[in-house]
Amino acid sequence: MLERTPVPSDRKAFIASHIAQISEEQLLGHLESLVGVRHPVTAPEGLRAGGAYIAGQMKSFGLDLLEETIEGEHNERFVNLIGRESGGRSGKKILVIGAHYDTVAESPGADDNASGLAVMLEMARILAPLRGKLTPQFVAFSLEEEGFWEAITTRGRFAEIRSPSGGR
Numbered sequence: 697m698l699e700r701t702p703v704p705s706d707r708k709a710f711i712a713s714h715i716a717q718i719s720e721e722q723l724l725g726h727l728e729s730l731v732g733v734r735h736p737v738t739a740p741e742g743l744r745a746g747g748a749y750i751a752g753q754m755k756s757f758g759l760d761l762l763e764e765t766i767e768g769e770h771n772e773r774f775v776n777l778i779g780r781e782s783g784g785r786s787g788k789k790i791l792v793i794g795a796h797y798d799t800v801a802e803s804p805g806a807d808d809n810a811s812g813l814a815v816m817l818e819m820a821r822i823l824a825p826l827r828g829k830l831t832p833q834f835v836a837f838s839l840e841e842e843g844f845w846e847a848i849t850t851r852g853r854f855a856e857i858r859s860p861s862g863g864r
């Protein structure tokens with residue numbers, strides 16, 4: 697059981713203390729572990745290895761891991777990886793923090809989107825022990841480059857998805 701950390705009234709100091717926990721070493725480690733072609737057709741093993749790395753990291757932070765399966769046209773199995781706080785939801789609202797882990801066919805996908813995954817994993821590490829009004833869920837999406845992002849956002853799996861950069 698993880699120790700629960702209530703959000704204190706002194707929010708500025710609380711936020712600053714958590715920003716101070718962001719580790720360049722962690723971010724670079726994730727990036728170096730993830731860079732490589734992760735495409736469902738040209739590099740399915742890379743896609744699986746990327747997913748396994750992300751799943752392992754989420755578990756190491758004490759998150760419960762949920763795998764949402766997507767079946768491909770030829771019965772291939774792809775998964776969205778959802779890291780959730782252990783012991784069920786503490787807050788009424790869910791905040792989804794996500795990035796996709798597939799790449800286009802020939803790209804090592806460092807910027808698109810291993811950099812996003814590195815930030816998501818570092819946020820997961822720092823936020824996993826916290827309990828507050830919002831329940832964060834850390835989601836690594838597969839097949840975003842194949843158009844599944846639209847499916848996720850339009851079919852109502854998640855009520856509202858915002859990208860801070862305005863991009864994908």
Ligand SMILES: [Zn+2]
Pocket residue numbers: 796808809840841864
């Ligand atoms: Zn992308």
